[in-house]
Amino acid sequence: MSRSLRHGALAATALVFSIAGLSACSAGNDAQTLQVRPDNAATAVDSIKIQNLNIITQPEPDAEGPAVIAATLFNDGAKREVVEKVTLPGTSATVKLQAAKGGPLVVPAGGRVVIGGKDNASAVIENGSQAGRNGNVQTVAFTFSETGEIALGAAIVPATGFFKDFGPSALPSAKPMPTPSDSASETPGExxxxxxxxxxxxxxxxxxxxxxxxxxxxxx
CATH class of the missing domain: 1.20.5 (Single alpha-helices involved in coiled-coils or other helix-helix interfaces)
Structure with a gap:
């Protein structure tokens, strides 16, 4: 079997298992309801493992704003892997990747990278409504420099309960607008x-x- 076909088969299998796991949990993905950590999508291809994958939307229903992808990426191989892009197949959504300290998003050899949450790497869906509705499952495709594309299903959940610290509310705030004190600082010049x-x-x-x-x- 070719590499692309094998990856496609593994991706499809991961999606089926993730949907089956969500269907089996009649209480849904509300951590406060379950009183346990919600089930999260996970898969492994070659030396790459993806765990705890979710798409996290705004905490308030129908609120406008970005959504984010949260996941933990493991690299058990001897070479570093660069996450070249993340896409949501079947949608027009764009995902903006950013490493915790700038530059490309690298998963070091024998290491891991956490996406989402304070001081971690981020994957932001600028128009959160394009990610889908809460409670649904959306395919997320990661493209790695060595392993290629890995796709699996992610639950879409609001940034409440367990997911509060990983959602859009945890993103850095926008650059503040000039304040009256800034205007006053121009007075000496005048x-x-x-x-x-x-x-x-x-x-x-x-x-x-x-x-x-x-x-x-x-x-x-």
Whole structure:
């Protein structure tokens, strides 16, 4: 079997198992209801393992804003793997990847990378509504530099309960708008002209005084 066909078969198998696991849990994925950690999609292809995969949306129903992908990636191989892209097949959604410290998202050899949550790498779906509805399962495809594409189903859940710290609310806030104090900081620059204008008057005064002194001496 070719490498692409084998990956496709494994991806399909992972999706079937993830859907079966979700169907078996009649209480859903609400951690507060289950009082246990919710089931999460997982699979392994070659040296790569993907665990705890979920798509996490805004905490409030129908709220506009980004959604995020949360997962843990393991690399048991001898070479590092770069996550080149993440896509949601069948949708027009785009996923923006960012490593925890900038640069490409690398899973080191013999190491792991956590996606989602404070101080971790992030995978942001800018238009969260394109990810799908809460309670559904959406295929997520990771493309690795060495292993290639691995696809599996992820549950779509809101950023509540267990998922609160991994959802969109955990993302860095946008750059703040200028405040009145910022505007006030420009005042010295505007006032800087005043000393320059006043400097003309003092510079003229010594000259006038000297002229008056010379005239008085001549008259004397």
């Amino acid at each position: 006032q800087s002209e005043a000393p320059g204008e006043q400097s003309d008057s003092p510079s003229a005064t010594p000259t006038d005084s000297a002229t008056a002194t010379d005239d008085a001496a001549a008259g004397h």
